[in-house]
Amino acid sequence: MKAWLDGDVLQSPHEPAIGVLDHGLVVGDGVFETVAVEQGEPFALTRHLDRLVRSAEGLGIGTPDVALLRSGVAETMAGQELEFGRVRITVTSGVGPLGSPRGSSDLTHVVVTEPCERPPAVAGIVTVPWPRNERGALAGLKTTSYAENAKMIEVARAAGASEAVMPNTQGHLCExxxxxxxxxxxxxxxxxTLASGCLAGITRALALEWLSEEMDVEEVDAPIEVLQEASEVILVGTTRNLQAIARVDDRVLDAPGPITRQAQEIWARRQAENPDP
Structure with a gap:
């Protein structure tokens, strides 16, 4: 693992580096991206950086220095043999007061790169009752305000699942x-649909683009209970890619099913064509 802060590689990722008044620490005032590393190459880095900028500007903290972050990615990947890994890029609003109002300091830019294990090919999910607010101030933004997600994923893990899936305020399946x-x-x-309040995922966008060329794919909002009727379920994400789901709450599915396998084959083929699509 290697860590980088505002242009400098840290001697250790455990080295004290960010002040206690950084607003990202004080109130979670920041944005982030997680980028998969495949065979030593960050996948879809440009798309992730573009979304980082959209999230930061949508949050109102300003525009991250993309060129600086690209150098941070390169410097933290250098010297690491990464067959598979992840890059975590974080930008906060910088030093601020002990409260919600922001200060006037420069943004804080952080990059951490590490090897990691691939997620299993098949996993289970649980549905949780806490809704995503599709009309909230942070809807559609990938921010560091993740305590709600942390609580939900711990509930999922306690139930022997790898992910928690939630509705939105209308009871529709969200993310x-x-x-x-x-x-x-x-x-x-x-x-x-994105109107559900779900994040505009990079893998989601690429999957819609690539799969729709060869399969029947639709964006539709439906009650979260639709998962109890579905014949196959797939989780879509940066390190998961397209992951087959074998259990939804107490319901067992035959996974991967035929449509999941077809989608995975298309994804693998297209992903191998270009590391930065």
């Missing part, structure tokens, strides 16, 4: 704590 979701209903591959 996982760190993933988008797709499911198969009547032979069609379906995913919630």
């Amino acid at each position: 996982g704590t760190g993933s988008n979701i797709m499911y198969v209903l009547d032979g069609r591959l379906v995913t919630p």
Whole structure:
């Protein structure tokens, strides 16, 4: 693992580096991206950096220095043999007061890169009752305000699942704590619309683009109970890619199903063509 802060590689990722008044620490005032590393190459880095900028500007903290962050990615990857790994890019609003109002300091830019294990090919999910607010101030932004997600994923892990999936305030299926979701209903591959309040996932966007060229894929909002009717369920995310789901709450599915396998084959083929699509 290597860590970098505002242009400098740290001697150790455990080295004290960010002050106690950084607003990212004080109130979670920041944005982030997680980028998968495949065979030593960050995947879809440009798309992730573009979304980081959108999130930061949407949050109102300003525009991150993308060129500086690219150098941080390169410097933290250098010297690491990364067959598979992840890059965590974080930008906060910088030093601020002990309260919600922001200060006037420069943004804080952080990059950490580490090897990691691939998620299992098949996993389980649980649905949780706490809704994502599709009309909230942070809707559609990838911010560091993740305590709600942390609580949900711990509930999932306690139930022997790898992800928690939530509704929105209308009771419609929305997303996982760190993933988008797709499911198969009547032979069609379906995913919630962005109007549901789900994050505009990078993997989600690429999957919609690539799969729709060869499969019937739809964006539809439906009650979260649709997962109890679906013949197949897929989690979609940066390190998961397209992960087959074998259990939804107490319901067991045959996974991966035929449509999931077809989607995974298309994804693997297209992903191998270009590391920065």
